[in-house]
Amino acid sequence: MSSLLDHVMGRATDLALPISVHFDLTYRCNERCVHCYLDHEDHGELTTSEVKDVLDQLAAAGTLFLIFSGGELLLRNDFFELLEYARGLAFDVKLKTNAILIKEADAIRIRELGVRQVQVSIYSHRAEVHDAITKVAGSFDRSIAAIRFLKAQGLRVLIANVLMRQNVGDYPGVQALAAGLGAEFTLDPTITPKMDGDASVLSLRIPTTHLLQVFTDKSLIGESAVTPPPGAPDLEAMDDAPCSAGHAACYVSPYGDIFPCVQFPLPSGNLRRERFEDIWRHSKQLEEVRAIRLRDLPTCSVCSLQSNCTRCPGLAYMEGNMRGPSSADCEKSLMFEQARSICETN
Amino acid sequence: MTDLYIARGPRLAARVLASETVILKADDSGLYVLNEVGTLLWGAADGTTPLATIVERVICPQFDVDEASALQDATEFVRELGSHNILSVSDRPMTGPDTAPPAEEAAR
Numbered sequence A: 001m002s003s004l005l006d007h008v009m010g011r012a013t014d015l016a017l018p019i020s021v022h023f024d025l026t027y028r029c030n031e032r033c034v035h036c037y038l039d040h041e042d043h044g045e046l047t048t049s050e051v052k053d054v055l056d057q058l059a060a061a062g063t064l065f066l067i068f069s070g071g072e073l074l075l076r077n078d079f080f081e082l083l084e085y086a087r088g089l090a091f092d093v094k095l096k097t098n099a100i101l102i103k104e105a106d107a108i109r110i111r112e113l114g115v116r117q118v119q120v121s122i123y124s125h126r127a128e129v130h131d132a133i134t135k136v137a138g139s140f141d142r143s144i145a146a147i148r149f150l151k152a153q154g155l156r157v158l159i160a161n162v163l164m165r166q167n168v169g170d171y172p173g174v175q176a177l178a179a180g181l182g183a184e185f186t187l188d189p190t191i192t193p194k195m196d197g198d199a200s201v202l203s204l205r206i207p208t209t210h211l212l213q214v215f216t217d218k219s220l221i222g223e224s225a226v227t228p229p230p231g232a233p234d235l236e237a238m239d240d241a242p243c244s245a246g247h248a249a250c251y252v253s254p255y256g257d258i259f260p261c262v263q264f265p266l267p268s269g270n271l272r273r274e275r276f277e278d279i280w281r282h283s284k285q286l287e288e289v290r291a292i293r294l295r296d297l298p299t300c301s302v303c304s305l306q307s308n309c310t311r312c313p314g315l316a317y318m319e320g321n322m323r324g325p326s327s328a329d330c331e332k333s334l335m336f337e338q339a340r341s342i343c344e345t346n
Numbered sequence B: 001m002t003d004l005y006i007a008r009g010p011r012l013a014a015r016v017l018a019s020e021t022v023i024l025k026a027d028d029s030g031l032y033v034l035n036e037v038g039t040l041l042w043g044a045a046d047g048t049t050p051l052a053t054i055v056e057r058v059i060c061p062q063f064d065v066d067e068a069s070a071l072q073d074a075t076e077f078v079r080e081l082g083s084h085n086i087l088s089v090s091d092r093p094m095t096g097p098d099t100a101p102p103a104e105e106a107a108r
Helices: A001-015 A048-061 A078-087 A104-112 A129-135 A141-154 A165-181 A200-204 A209-216 A277-284 A284-291 A313-318 A327-344 B036-044 B051-062 B067-083
Strands: A020-024 A065-069 A091-097 A117-120 A157-162 A183-188 A251-252 B005-008 B012-019 B020-025 B031-036 B046-050 B087-089
Touching: A001 B012, A020 A048, A048 A078, A048 A277, A065 A078, A078 A091, A078 A104, A091 A327, A104 A141, A104 B012, A117 A277, A129 A141, A129 A165, A141 A157, A157 A165, A165 A200, A165 B020, A200 A313, A209 A327, A277 A284, A277 B067, A313 A327, B005 B051, B012 B036, B020 B036, B036 B051, B036 B067, B046 B051, B051 B067, B067 B087
Parallel strands: A020 A065, A020 A251, A065 A091, A091 A117, A117 A157, A157 A183
Antiparallel strands: B005 B046, B005 B087, B012 B020, B020 B031
16 A cells, blocks of 8 residues: 555655645643643634535545544544535545544544544553643543543554653553553654643653654564664755655644644645645745755755655754754654664664 | 436545546545446436436547447446446436536636
């Protein structure tokens, strides 16, 4: 499937189509996670009819992959109406949720509407650790109960485990929990600044020693996942775009703001003032993002760790320069290189 | 030959990109890309128009091919898609909610 997916993504990039869109339906949330980057106040969410109009515009623009997220999207009273509308437009829909509002009847409806995957955030296999991160007593039990409802309907569930200082040692337990529930598992050590620029949450990032431990954990990387050492910078790759943000993907906020990506909060237009197609085709901000090639990155284009790097231009932007390095990715690349050496030695 | 009817399968996502149709199955994440002919058949798969009519009215006018050969190829093609639950194939007309909406064509 991956080569066919590559073909589709390449085709979308060549045609400049926004094939993948992350749409946050609300920033309101019923949890208060310690690492969250959002402002949970409602500053004027798109109405039901406005969201439907945006979905019409996205379908016409060529969007196929649609992520509905938040905030907690089930806090919208019109959530199922919007989901049904999106499926009526033949989007491939994935949901990102904390799931604590999902009961059996909701799981049945989600299955009926043809959602392809539900991603649920679980921070620990220990209820007390999870609940301390969400700041909602009983949230662990409710999320796990919801996962069971979803799995009982045959739905694909992905447990997303964000790593931070509070739960760094718990991921093997979450991994085992996911296996026991028949869910997939993904681990993410990325903590991002708040959308208003407040970087205080970055103190929750796990120490580099733990990052190294994660990168050398055979239960996560597999026995044969040692990558070759970074080679000389690839001259052909210099003409590549850093990532799909703004090229074949973008983000829509609950207020109709368009960004290149959920992790790249560069205001590029607003759907209450302009049509999506006009923003996508003519936004100066998106044009600037699209013009950047790897050779335009003054530090990263000559970095010896370039071939191992998963540099995020959005994180770099949040650090002040979309053409600069992202310190979190620099750290990850360094640890990844050390992990490679360790795995080679063992 | 018995008339065949084709309808888009349920629980699918689809979008037309240029002349290709990208289809994704919710049940197993199976990804399919239909070529130009497949895209025409997909777009015409309303469950009520006989395949022979689709071939005559939609396929043959666009391609230099005789109708009998085109129908034979189309029959094999839709049966293949039917085996993957991308299309429902029946010898009777089909109606009902359990079919995917047509794939919207991306504006270019």
